[in-house]
Amino acid sequence: MxxxxxxxxxxxxxxxxxxxxxxxxxxxxxxxxxxxxxVELGPFTLAYQTYGTLNPDKxxxxxxxxxxxxxxFVVETHPVTGKPGWWDSFVAPGKPLDPAKYFIxxxxxxxxxMGSVGPTEIDPATGKPYGLNFPVVTIADMVRAQAxxxxxxxxxxxxxxxxxxxxxxxxxxxxxxxxxxxxxAIPVATAAxxxxxxxxxxxxxxxxxxxxxxxxxxxxxxxxxxxHRGLAVARMAAHITYLSETALHRKFGRNLQDRExxxxxxxxxxxxxxxxRHQGSTFVERFDANSxxxxxxxxxxxxxxxxxxxxxxxxxxxxxxxxxxxxxxxxWLFPTPESREVVQALNAVAANVSFVEIETDKGxxxxxxxxxxxxxxxxxxxxxxxxxxxxxxxx
Amino acid sequence: MxxxxxxxxxxxxxxxxxxxxxxxxxxxxxxxxxxxxxVELGPFTLAYQTYGTLNPDKxxxxxxxxxxxxxxFVVETHPVTGKPGWWDSFVAPGKPLDPAKYFIxxxxxxxxxMGSVGPTEIDPATGKPYGLNFPVVTIADMVRAQAxxxxxxxxxxxxxxxxxxxxxxxxxxxxxxxxxxxxxAIPVATAAxxxxxxxxxxxxxxxxxxxxxxxxxxxxxxxxxxxHRGLAVARMAAHITYLSETALHRKFGRNLQDRExxxxxxxxxxxxxxxxRHQGSTFVERFDANSxxxxxxxxxxxxxxxxxxxxxxxxxxxxxxxxxxxxxxxxWLFPTPESREVVQALNAVAANVSFVEIETDKGxxxxxxxxxxxxxxxxxxxxxxxxxxxxxxxx
Numbered sequence: 001m002x003x004x005x006x007x008x009x010x011x012x013x014x015x016x017x018x019x020x021x022x023x024x025x026x027x028x029x030x031x032x033x034x035x036x037x038x039v040e041l042g043p044f045t046l047a048y049q050t051y052g053t054l055n056p057d058k059x060x061x062x063x064x065x066x067x068x069x070x071x072x073f074v075v076e077t078h079p080v081t082g083k084p085g086w087w088d089s090f091v092a093p094g095k096p097l098d099p100a101k102y103f104i105x106x107x108x109x110x111x112x113x114m115g116s117v118g119p120t121e122i123d124p125a126t127g128k129p130y131g132l133n134f135p136v137v138t139i140a141d142m143v144r145a146q147a148x149x150x151x152x153x154x155x156x157x158x159x160x161x162x163x164x165x166x167x168x169x170x171x172x173x174x175x176x177x178x179x180x181x182x183x184x185a186i187p188v189a190t191a192a193x194x195x196x197x198x199x200x201x202x203x204x205x206x207x208x209x210x211x212x213x214x215x216x217x218x219x220x221x222x223x224x225x226x227x228h229r230g231l232a233v234a235r236m237a238a239h240i241t242y243l244s245e246t247a248l249h250r251k252f253g254r255n256l257q258d259r260e261x262x263x264x265x266x267x268x269x270x271x272x273x274x275x276x277r278h279q280g281s282t283f284v285e286r287f288d289a290n291s292x293x294x295x296x297x298x299x300x301x302x303x304x305x306x307x308x309x310x311x312x313x314x315x316x317x318x319x320x321x322x323x324x325x326x327x328x329x330x331x332w333l334f335p336t337p338e339s340r341e342v343v344q345a346l347n348a349v350a351a352n353v354s355f356v357e358i359e360t361d362k363g364x365x366x367x368x369x370x371x372x373x374x375x376x377x378x379x380x381x382x383x384x385x386x387x388x389x390x391x392x393x394x395x
Numbered sequence: 396m397x398x399x400x401x402x403x404x405x406x407x408x409x410x411x412x413x414x415x416x417x418x419x420x421x422x423x424x425x426x427x428x429x430x431x432x433x434v435e436l437g438p439f440t441l442a443y444q445t446y447g448t449l450n451p452d453k454x455x456x457x458x459x460x461x462x463x464x465x466x467x468f469v470v471e472t473h474p475v476t477g478k479p480g481w482w483d484s485f486v487a488p489g490k491p492l493d494p495a496k497y498f499i500x501x502x503x504x505x506x507x508x509m510g511s512v513g514p515t516e517i518d519p520a521t522g523k524p525y526g527l528n529f530p531v532v533t534i535a536d537m538v539r540a541q542a543x544x545x546x547x548x549x550x551x552x553x554x555x556x557x558x559x560x561x562x563x564x565x566x567x568x569x570x571x572x573x574x575x576x577x578x579x580a581i582p583v584a585t586a587a588x589x590x591x592x593x594x595x596x597x598x599x600x601x602x603x604x605x606x607x608x609x610x611x612x613x614x615x616x617x618x619x620x621x622x623h624r625g626l627a628v629a630r631m632a633a634h635i636t637y638l639s640e641t642a643l644h645r646k647f648g649r650n651l652q653d654r655e656x657x658x659x660x661x662x663x664x665x666x667x668x669x670x671x672r673h674q675g676s677t678f679v680e681r682f683d684a685n686s687x688x689x690x691x692x693x694x695x696x697x698x699x700x701x702x703x704x705x706x707x708x709x710x711x712x713x714x715x716x717x718x719x720x721x722x723x724x725x726x727w728l729f730p731t732p733e734s735r736e737v738v739q740a741l742n743a744v745a746a747n748v749s750f751v752e753i754e755t756d757k758g759x760x761x762x763x764x765x766x767x768x769x770x771x772x773x774x775x776x777x778x779x780x781x782x783x784x785x786x787x788x789x790x
Contacts, residue, residue, distance in 0.1 A: 037659035136659040196643040196667045197635065203668040204631045206661060207675070208603055211624035229606035236599045237632050240592065245727075248591040254698060262696055264432035264531040266601060266688060270695070272591045273598045280602070293661060300665070301657055303649060332640075332727075 010080075010113065010226065010288050020079040021047040021108075021115025022072060027148045033110075034144075039135040043124075046149045047115025048072050048107040051091060052099035054155070060391055061155045062097060063146065064106040065163030065170035067368075068295050069235075069287055071114040072106040075099075080286045089370045096379040101391065102159065107149055109142045109170075111294035116145075119218065119290035131290060132218030139166070139302045143173045147181070157181050159389055160382065164188035164367030165334065166295070169302050172342065175323070176304060176315040184385040186378060188326045189367040191338035192312050192345070193303035198333060201241055202296040205234030209289045218290055231289040232280030239279045244330035244363035248272060305345075312345035322352040322388075324381040326367070326374055329357060333364040354381060405475075405508065405621065405683050415474040416442040416503075416510025417467060422543045428505075429539075434530040438519075441544045442510025443467050443502040446486060447494035449550070455786055456550045457492060458541065459501040460558030460565035462763075463690050464630075464682055466509040467501040470494075475681045484765045491774040496786065497554065502544055504537045504565075506689035511540075514613065514685035526685060527613030534561070534697045538568045542576070552576050554784055555777065559583035559762030560729065561690070564697050567737065570718070571699060571710040579780040581773060583721045584762040586733035587707050587740070588698035593728060596636055597691040600629030604684045613685050626684040627675030634674045639725035639758035643667060700740075707740035717747040717783075719776040721762070721769055724752060728759040749776060 028042025049072040075085040091097040108116035119134040161174045168190025175185040212230030216223045252272040268274040308314035327339040336357050346353040356377045360366045423437025444467040470480040486492040503511035514529040556569045563585025570580040607625030611618045647667040663669040703709035722734040741748040751772045755761045
């Protein structure tokens with residue numbers, strides 16, 4: 001009658017990181033990255049993947065910004081999990097983001113654990129993993145680093161920046177901070193600031209990690225341990241927020257797992273318990289606990305209006321991008337009113353903005369799923385934007 | 396930059412338990428309590444408190460059923476926390492439950508940690524605390540034990556059974572299992588079965604406790620430890636579900652705690668983080684981690700229809716109680732449709748039933764707060780029921 005949480009954990013040796021990183025670039029050699037916290041970072045590494053070919057005009061580049069626990073492996077098999085890319089149904093021939101038409105880039109965020117600089121990486125000052133010596137980063141820092149990589153790749157202007165959840169926060173930050181570099185912006189299932197309830201859920205996850213004695217104040221790398229039990233609990237709590245109550249009821253209800261009767265113990269009697277435990281135990285095999293602390297913190301800190309005198313519209317005052325926002329009716333993590341606030345701010349500066357709320361019971365995770373209506377909306381928006389940008393239609 | 400979780404924990408020695416128990420009765424000496432899991436329990440102890448005086452007819456007894464982490468100290472100062480009773484605004488002179496009129500009883504549930512038999516209590520078979528050797532109990536078991544205590548007190552029939560959340564589950568179980576013993580039933584903010592999402596949140600809490608190395612497979616009593624870090628995380632996760640997003644936003648928004656600027660660390664920057672940490676750290680001083688496992692399990696197992704051929708109406712077929720159900724618009728833990736299902740089942744057997752959904756942004760916790768509309772509704776219902784029962788009006 002014990003916990004079903006896993007014994008395995010995410011490897012964080014430099015060789016393990018190199019194996020899982022894919023493409024990498026060293027940035028910030030001549031000019032460092034100045035972070036919001038005041039620290040200057042450099043040189044530093046960003047890991048990224050690209051799909052398709054940059055056209056001679058360099059006008060077909062699309063930046064996909066990934067969510068909290070996702071990474072640059074949008075399409076191909078994931079090097080750690082062996083699973084298909086997380087958005088391979090959306091980025092594919094004949095789909096809204098067709099690599100035959102676009103040059104698609106996805107960059108592991110600063111603070112991440114798939115090859116970009118973050119707490120698992122070696123701190124050049126000490127020769128040991130950063131751990132909690134890594135500076136706390138923000139969404140704006142992530143975006144600034146991405147802009148440096150695009151400079152490095154010789155890409156001045158992006159045809160489109162797209163992302164869901166934390167990816168959507170980066171999209172908003174891109175459009176605000178680099179109004180001349182973004183032709184079209186697609187923030188999906190996101191918000192211009194993280195709500196009190198969302199901060200609260202993140203704080204539960206962080207406390208679960210920090211309460212794990214194997215966390216060792218963030219220095220578990222040198223102790224040969226990993227706070228995988230705490231991280232699994234954090235993931236379980238977060239995972240509930242990614243689904244809707246209706247979806248949980250539809251998928252699991254009160255169905256029992258591999259048994260006909262209640263077990264009168266603390267094993268997973270119900271399918272929903274078994275499912276959640278599985279989510280926790282597989283997550284720790286592909287994610288670093290400190291990265292989870294840093295990235296959740298970046299989301300909590302995000303508040304685009306605050307940087308602009310408390311008026312969200314000011315964040316978009318110089319913006320000439322065209323926007324398409326998408327929200328989902330059953331998303332209670334980033335509910336529709338949060339998208340509407342962004343739409344209202346964009347309307348206040350007479351921006352070119354479309355907004356669609358999609359009816360679905362799949363909750364926040366709908367942005368990762370094959371939602372036909374979302375695909376139709378985004379396909380139409382992208383086709384029209386591509387035409388305006390002078391890109392050849394693929395149809 | 397460490398976790399803010401507490402070092403103190405709930406004392407579970409027999410002397411500590413005796414000090415916090417209040418009134419206690421030993422039951423199950425001649426006839427044991429047969430639990431749903433098949434185990435026979437006895438002799439066993441129930442701790443309870445009473446307020447007011449039983450009238451000569453024994454017709455004025457009101458049973459208050461407490462929620463997950465509450466207890467029998469409804470009115471007076473809590474022996475552990477020193478705080479006022481949890482429902483002293485509702486059970487008071489001139490309030491809906493006036494001790495001048497009613498004989499009010501509240502019993503610590505089986506599995507609890509305020510003096511009733513549960514995992515902290517000494518197992519007579521071993522002379523040591525039960526820990527995980529305590530049998531898994533159900534809501535029906537809790538109610539059966541309560542009925543034994545009422546027999547012991549010579550109370551055959553209850554004027555009213557009332558409770559919110561898990562207390563409401565007990566009310567429904569009482570009306571179903573003892574149709575002749577309940578004149579009026581008031582289930583507040585509750586459901587006839589625990590939903591998949593609620594089971595999921597409970598499972599996160601249990602896993603947080605069981606992931607704490609100080610849990611020692613439930614035998615922390617003999618190790619001189621306590622899984623207080625895991626229990627605090629469990630409480631933090633649960634606490635979010637007791638409030639509404641609106642209430643969190645209204646109370647805290649993105650306000651910073653004791654600082655003007657973001658701290659760029661993992662201390663509690665935001666008030667909502669500080670508040671949650673406080674909820675976690677104070678909870679572990681008044682609650683036992685194993686009790687948390689057992690009581691959440693009892694709630695998860697609750698499914699009144701399942702015991703009656705899958706038809707909820709059958710649970711109330713012999714019921715002659717009058718019902719008043721209350722739900723709250725912003726309660727997302729026990730949302731209004733769950734109460735409506737009970738109302739429909741009661742209507743199907745032509746029961747006498749009132750139902751009120753109260754407009755409030757306070758979430759599930761509204762049932763514990765001074766909600767004027769709820770007080771008005773319940774006062775009216777109780778007055779009418781008392782009159783039908785031949786009890787003198789206090790007005």
